[in-house]
Amino acid sequence: MISDNIDKAVEILNNNDLVAIPTETVYGLAGNIYCEEAVSKIFEIKNRPFFNPLIVHIHSIKQLDELTNYIPPKAQLLADAFWPGALTLVLKKNSKVPNIITAGKDTVAIRMPNHPTTLALLEQLNFPLAAPSANPFGCISPTKAIHVEEYFGNSLQMVLEGGDCKNGIESTIIGFESDMPVLYRLGAISIEDIEKAIGTVKIINTRENIAPDAPGMLEKHYAPLTSTYLESDIEAAIKSFSNKKIGLLLLSKKINNPQIVHQEILTEHGDLQEAATNLYAALHVLDKLNLDVIIAERLPDIGLGKSINDRLERATKK
Ligand code: TXA
Ligand code: MG
Secondary structure (H helix, E strand, O other), X not given: OEEOOHHXXXXXXXXXXXXXXXXXXXXXXXXXXXXXHHHHHHHHHHOOOOOOOOEEEOOOHHHHHHHOOOOOHHHHHHHHHHOOOOEEEEEEOOOOOOHHHHOOOOEEEEEOOOOHHHHHHHHOOOOOEEOOEOOOOOEOOOOOHXXXXXXXXXXXXXXXXXXXXXXXXXOEEEEEEOOEEEXXXXXXXXXHHHHHHHOOOEEXXXXXXXXXXXXXXXXXXXXXXXXXXXXXXXXXXXHHOOOOOEEEEEOOOOOOOOOEEEEEEOOOOOOHHHHHHHHHHHHHHHHOOOOOEEEEEOOOOOOHHHHHHHHHHHHHOO
């Protein structure tokens, strides 16, 4: 059920069950980090492998002390600069953080989401919330309450309504090696903006080179059920799929071609933030049209364009 009743969400979470929560990035599937029953249910409902750790959501920087005994200086700078916001920090965990959350790792991923409904919810709880994106493992992430309802309708008591997600793609994840920042996942805050705040970040999580400390980054992910391709030359790609029903995911300009059944434009004015906001909703629309193929346009490889290309590369991995 989709509802904006925060008190009801508090009640469900206090009863060790799950609630889907809105954040500024994507909707999350949330449960009490200290309740094994709730956390197991998150993995079960999502069909998520247990080796893939969860992000812990908090409502104030002070709550970090509950989860870790050590905050690297650059992690503190990042938290001060970007929280609440779409940045996840991977820090050494303390002994209170259950191993099921971290998949047995000695680090824990933490973020303070920038969404008024979810911040209000977290303030009323005596525990942080573990929340992966609220989609079955590998599928397109949800940016509207209705996406979550369509995925999990019957197995979930409540989707907390928080409107459309403003950022539209998952948080950027930064870990630390001997206090030096390392990028684990491109995301809603561009690497350029992060480097403005703390200087150079080691970038090892590219498609060719996966950060060994970031489990869950390898697999095909964010993927429509329809066969999807990422291309720079859209006209050439259309030619290679003659006699097929084609849908297009384009940055800003529509294409005139009778073979095209439907086109989704991410941003009319070439604004990459707007493109990120619209990305998953456009993929959800295209995936429902019974197309033979979706062809997505490769975006400029700068700022959020990099993060969007990363998601589209994983979505189109064969
Ligand atoms: O924007 C977001 O981050 C959303 C919203 C709901 O907060 N959440 C999200 O969660 O994207 P999920 O589970 O879909 O992705 C979490 C990623 C996974 O790739 C996981 O491997 C990584 O975070 N992660 C979690 N704990 C980690 C750790 N200790 N070390 C390295 N990577 C970690
Ligand atoms: Mg996810």
